[in-house]
Amino acid sequence: MVRRNDQRRAALVDAAIEVLAREGARGMTFRAVDTEAGVPVGTASNYFASRDDLFTQAGARVYERLRPDEATVARHRTAARDRETYVELMRELVGRVSSFRTGYLALLELRLEATRRPALRKVLTERVRADVDANIAHHEESGLPGDAMAVKLLILALNWLIVEQLTLPDVFTEAERERLVTAAVERIVTAEDTP
Template sequence: MVRRNDERRAALVDAAIEVLAREGARGLTFRAVDTEAAVPNGTASNYFANRDELLTQAGSRVYERLQPDEATIRRVSTADRDLETYAQLMRELVERVSSFRTGYLAFLELRLEGTRRPELRRVLTERVRADVEANVAYHEASGLPGDAMAVKLLMLTLNWLIVEQLTLPDLYPEEEREALVKAAVDRIVGAGPAE
């Protein structure tokens, strides 16, 4: 029996993310993952039963790597509960996600692939739904202004801003992106609950 370890599995999944971002879902093969991870051919196939499992694991790993660090969580827990704090948190979120370029691009590839693979679509739907619910629950417990609808609208808005940042990086310079985030918070959250 092949000895499997968590570090090797994580390295293979991270390699899969890099392959997805660079080559797209069609370029994701066990051999491409082995090459990216600099491991002997056949290693990935020892860790994953099939390509679908590898795709699913890559989607989960992207989420793990996008989580804020403990210092950010501590700072947020003691920050003011106003629109300016909210806007700063959203600017940091856009920056954190954008700085993991390959992860977000891989996640977009997974979402596109999910349109062709019902099981992957099911897993991604569950994961994204759980993320939305967790964000709403965190927001409601945080005391920040706005309601659940505002959280969802900001997620939709900022996700597309991140896509623009990653695919057309010269479209919105940094100062304009920051202004767009602030305007989104002011207009979506500051406007009050939707009727």
């Protein structure tokens, strides 16, 4: 029975992500989530104590779904440790994040909503900071060129490239986006940083 409840909870959180991406935070009601999930009205309110709880769990679920699969992680572990590999890793990252369009748009909605909800802001701040720290730690363990500052600068640059791609996809062509990722790595991770 617990397994079914966990599956139902996950389906409701996934539905919340879809509603957030399509309707925004103001449109994410328990009723809208129930409708999106195809469950009886009142189901979401039985699983989540409040909208804040649902917002928080939706944010956590997006990060869960954005993680690379095991095959990708294994490939990264065996790749060369140079700027060319770094470029490929960043292209893969941009592609993976961009392919979960509704998840990333939901995260943007959650960030906007966090400006009005201190509890959500606290949770998102902790989650994003933990993600930055995990990226830095992974980078340091990987032996790739560059330092913590390079990782932070790439996070900032590539996040905005993803926002452009998802919200105004015609601003840059696919070829331009590829060149922008390459240029970001080459300009942020300098030749002195290369092993």
